[in-house]
Amino acid sequence: MSSADWDVEAFLKEAVDTAPDPGHSLHTDSHWATVEPHGAPLPEHGWKLHISSRADNLPELLDALVPALLDARCHFKVARSLPVLVRLNHGQDSPAAVGKAVTVYPEPSRARELGLALAELLRGHEGPRVLSDRRIRADSPVYYRYGPFSARWYAGDKGALALRIPGPDGAFFDAAATLDYRQPSWVTDPFAAADSPHGAGADGPGDVLGGRYRVTRGIYQAAHGNVFRAVETASGREVVVKQARAHVGEGRGGSDARTRLRNERRVLEAARGIEGLPEFLDHFAHGDDEFLVTSDAGSTNLLVHVRLHGAFLHPAHTAYGAPPAGFLRMMTELAGTLCALHDRGVVMRDLTPRNIVLGEKRAVLIDLALAALDGLHLPGGTAGFAPARQLADEPPRAEDDCYALGMALGYAATGMLPLTGTAVPGLARTRMLQSLGALYGATQRDFVRLLGALTDDRPAAAREALRALAAGEWFGTQAASAAPAGHAPVGGAEPETEPEQLAGHALGTLLGAVDRYLLDAPATAIGGVDASVYTGSAGVGLELLHHQDHPDVPRAVTRLAAHTAAASRRVGLAPGLYAGTTGIRIFRALALRAGYAAEPPREDVPPEPTDDMLSGMAGVGLGHLLLYDTEGGAAHLDLAREHAARMLSRSEPLMAVTPDSGLPHGAGVDPSFGYAHGLAGVVDFLVALAARDQDPAVARGALARAHELRRRAADLVAASAAPSAVPITASWCQGLAGAARALHHAGTLFDEPALRAAALSAAHACADWVPRMENLSQCCGVSGVGSALVELARDSGDERCWEGAGRAARQLLTRSAGPDEAPSFIDLDGQDAPLSWGMGVAGALAFLRRLAQPAQRDLLPPVLPG
Template sequence: MREDLELYSLADRHFYEAPSRWSAEESTFDLTFPEGWNRGGNLDWCMARPAGAELPGQGWKIHVSATPDNAERVLEIVARYCFEAGIAFKFLRTGRLVRAYSLKYAPRSASGKLLTLYPVDDAQLETAVDALAEALAGERGPYVLTDLRIGDGPVFVRYGGFIARHCFTDGGDRVLAIEEPDGTLIPDDRRPFFTTPHWVRPPEFLQPHLDSRSAQSASLGYQITEALHFSNGGGVYLARRESDGTEVVLKEARPLAGLDSSGRDAIARLDDEVRALRALDGIEGVPRVHELVDVWEHRFAVLDRIPGRTLQTWSALHNPLVGPRTTPQATRTYAERAVRVLERVTELVERIHEHGLVFGDLHPANVLVDEDDRVGLVDFESASEIGGGQRQHMGYAGFTDPDARGAEIDRQALGALALWLFLPLTSLNALSPGKAGALLAAVEEHFELPEHVRALILDRLRRPAPGTEGAAAPEVRFTDGAGRRAARESLAGAIRATATPERDDRLFPGDVQGFLNGGTDFAFGAAGVLWALRTAGQEVDPAHAAWLSEHASRSDLPPGFFDGAHGIAHVLDLLGHHDQAAELIAGAAPDVALTHDVSLFSGLAGIGLNHLHLADRGGEHLAGALGVADRLAEAVESGRSHGIDVAGRIGLRDAGSRGGLLRGWTGPALFFLRCFETTGQREHLGLAVRALHRDLDLCVARPDGTLQVDGGFRTLPYLDVGSAGIGLIADQVLRHVPDERLSESAMGLGESCRSTLVVQSGLFSGRAGLLATLGRLARGGAGERLPDSVVAHLSVLHWHALGYHGHLAFPGEGNFRLSMDFATGNAGVLAALASLDDFEAEFMPFLEPPGIAPEIAKTLGGNEDSDKVQNTPEGNPHPERTGEATNPIR
């Protein structure tokens, strides 16, 4: 799972919520500031600074780590020193936040940090380090992975930024920055190991600590060949023993880090796991322990490698609902294999029970299946004695039961697994107590289940998730027009019901990324929600529009469309705040000049399209669009990755390409298409074709006839990263110019949108985006019957549907919490449904030509007939060519 999802799931059962709201009142640190000190900060961190003090932009900072048990005492000691020494510092506001940032799936870069100190020079740094090392002798805290440790206590140092500045990586990512001696901003390196910028020499007093660090590095005796998994508690690696080449798995544990709900750290859980595995030694499907090795402060269990792939991957490869078509024979064959796998997992779990143990964390990622459908289990760190009466302290959403004890923990998880094997939406059970029953009914529409499997699932259904009362979805028929109208009203009702205009950090609940930009952006914040409401013909509450206006002008917004200033400005302009929109765009100009990002989501393509959209507002938008066109033309022709192609992302775990409409080269293709439709210059059309070809280079043909983006360990059909958006824009380009490669790819791209099984419901990476794409590809005119491919999606959209206070609500990223945002939740589904019934409604900005006045188009480089470009079907300046190469799935 994403490492931030657990952190933002602590405070609320229904929505992703800021971890600072997790029992904040009960655990707020009571720290009294002396006179002459100012208090500031954000939701998580409280900043303490002497009045009038000026901090340097960067330097050596001090981190102090702590555990939940000693955090308050450590804070008092360090704060007292800082107040006396006049050193600015920040600290986590609550004890619950200390625990939250120490959990297994909390961000590793923040693990265990309680305080950060900002010495103004090396002399103050040395004095503070010596004083704190002495004052905190005997206190314990997790190792801060990015830092150099001082002695063996909880004091660490690192060179980095003191104030928030940003720059852009070669791949286009906007990251925190520090300044080189010549003034150039470069990324502030926060990788999980200690390093210094190339021009920085550590002060001499740090040399003994550097020497100590080097002396502690010892050979593990194994050569790591691949990283399989990372968490706050440590990594899991594939390795070979140096002495004989034996392939093994190394499981790493860090002390005081990766806590579970009982407070056990990764070391304690690894020790428990090794004891369990040794007790189960000799059972086929259970990894054998080779040895337990301590290297420095970390502990490694050396384990057999269990052959096979995870059940997640196995199901994705074999479930016949994954793909555009299936047959009765395919569903029968899969059902037989899935039941056989389930029975083998059940037999293995029962053997574990016979040895007096509970596995304790059964879910698809912990089950491995080999080529002969033999199974194994991994990750025994939650194993416990069967008669110990312990409850689960960790687990995967939809596979846990807080009331279960002993063997019942595994039995309930087996019921969830039985359902998941056929329809992997089990995590929805944690949000709605009645959802499992509806999912079982859906399974039985496609598969014939043996009675014992059905009984296993039904037993699970008798134990609904606690605290989810009222989460059942209202009855809605998505396949008829009246039902969709009711659905749109209900979706909008849920959006309004969840609005919190009294808050400053967000207006509508959505994905955790919405918290990064103050809840204002288009993809995950208020801007996109208000745009969707307006586009779908729903009322926009004036108070909500005012909230966006009041909270939009933040100095640290990124410049992009879906993640930053240009998208917010787009919506503000739509709502009548023209001057404020212009100010936001002007304020983003310096970052626009620096970015290497070419994407529609956060880069030049989205920025350029917004300038085209606003071209009637004034000459600065014309200049902006022309400048973007020049830069994107160079990017398309250069062959450089720009963070999209596989080669440009080497070193990232699960690395794959980012081809597609929002993150890939199709975004620039859309920009050049709109430029051509505006100006009539065929050079732009050629660039659109070349950009699409670059994304097609990132696609792979699957055996089911689909053409999908290569996402590394999986293939992707979506709008965000995936083939749907490529097919959508290729179809529009083919209306203007024939291209053999685009025409040959059209069928496979379109077929990729037709899978019956889609895990998520959202617009960017889920079913809503696929059905909206198919609807757009099949458009022939308002009021026509929807194509079968769209109806097929609509007929199963209820699989994802949940409820909130009587309204229709959809889950966001991961299906762990509800979301109202545009990218992952209700607003995106609303826009998708509206586009099916209203020919004028776009499900995403810029899918129609901008409609620029002829005289403006001439300024952009158009010819005397540029007004005709606006008035022919789809903006085609050569209507006689329409249909030369059309999408065959229309």
């Protein structure tokens, strides 16, 4: 039997059934086959052992390992199948999981003894390095780290759930594995003893690579190998050194990261002298790893540049002109380099924004590891930029690079990455062209035609467009005007949107997926323990309470109420509106009022001392006001008053964030301004209390802070129009959408024209951003902006707000990975909390529901009563 046909589960079942000690059980899930010895306790955490293996060698390794583990009567798990191990060792889903073919959970007193015995037993077996761990000995694939034996979730920073290990005196250790070794401060490494010379040994390359390249800083950290900036010690020349780790990303024929590194050297040598490529300098080995040295192309790639400094093609650019000179020059340089590569028989096959370096003199293409030359190529590509035919491993063609260049230029122009995982062939191309059409209409016709031609599935059209661009003969020329528009509409026709239909699709997605991602999730998965409004079951339940006419909703809400109560008991949560028990209590109160059974949450964590809305005092105070409206009780109003008094006693809000977002000054982002963690949330709470209380001090404090928010909003509205601004400037959490709602509530309550005008100004700025937003969520994206626009449009009748809300619905479709008749707004398997209000489907549904029926309230009861 070949290794490809070998069955891990069948092997383990036979081993368990025939073991001298029959007291073991075997169970499996989608990733792991787990063996448990009857009667042996499994501690919550301790020194776990990881045994690394190549997929081809796993049968041989398990032949030696499993009898020893059964004899030791310890819990262990094995990658369920060889395809699972291959995927694990590629590191794309979880880089820190590379190499962890087997995980062993020894009793604390036996960790050292068992680890040393296994390391001796498995000497000579090969496997990828486990980066999160230390290696017991250099000639054996046995590693160790201190970590959880079963997932235990705790409320972490700003209410977010995190895997943690409790220690003495209230200390916690963040337990999630990373690409570096870490251990709690209160434990002692059991393998670092004097009689264990291999324990805790570093097997990395050190700070001087190859004996002559002194590392100055890291550029990129990845499972398959790091990338460093270094100086050649003899000459002082600045270079880039790329590492390829042994056995990582192993594919057919045993090719791995080192194979791709060797291929890159081969191609760079063949392409020597082409402008716009790094120069090959050196190639050497250190242990099992290999290193490639090239000239230093520059410090910033296109992906990072656009994320930090904004897109190249701003909507306010001069109508009907060519793109800005710098953007045009970059396009021409990239096209010229590609044409020169193609002339030498090279197809790059991995042209992405990350692989375009913006050097001091020109744009440079890097990372030719997948390139094809002389009939040889390695499979793979980057989803979104590689055409479908390349990802299906069809023979390389020059137009594969044309497609990738078109998508990369689309990202550079709009700031939006191309869609991945599209359900219909050609849909990613259509969506990119639709995005361009929504942004520029006819004002950038030549550019839109260029992208249409580069991504055309007819080879001649793509190659001709590339040659014309490289020669500077596209913009304003016959080539552009002659490009066929009929094959795909220039800019793409904007999708037709009916809010009720879109809401129906979102509701169907939510109901169809809620069991898998929340209700049936195990307690070890975050979906099984997240009860919050922001990312968990309370937020989904709150939205579904608005859809009780659907026959499947009562069952879902009943189960969500039970899930919320159970999950909140598994994890100690602090009071908090969006990330805490206050929001859970609102869901419970509204569910009880609608006739559902609902138990209260457990609450055993002290409240956060900050004033923010997400998990701090502003949110707790507002939550109690909403509970006061829902179920009565003077205690709720009294508690809100206490929080307000503490806030008003300080001259400045006590925030969990600072104005420094980590982005450049021109990005137009100030976290301390926004709704989730900033002034806008404080204002909304104080306004809500002033609307329900007769205390003039509260009213004065709310009005004063509302005007401070108005002044700061004016600055951010101006900043949001700058070419260097980034999309989150318009968001609910940190940007203008949340502030617009808070200003609107304050202007309404106090009848202040200046506040109402500021709210509309912020809303209009948000509306302008909608076609440039790739994030579709409530928190950071389109749905949050759309919800704000609907509220202001409904209350003020403002046409620009109505138009912006409709544009937000169209943007949901324009960024949909499914066709218009079956849209897919959220990648359910590609992100955290995919069904949630804050990040996922429930948030999109909340916006679409209100757009279809503006009289309905938002997810939570209204800030202003009545």
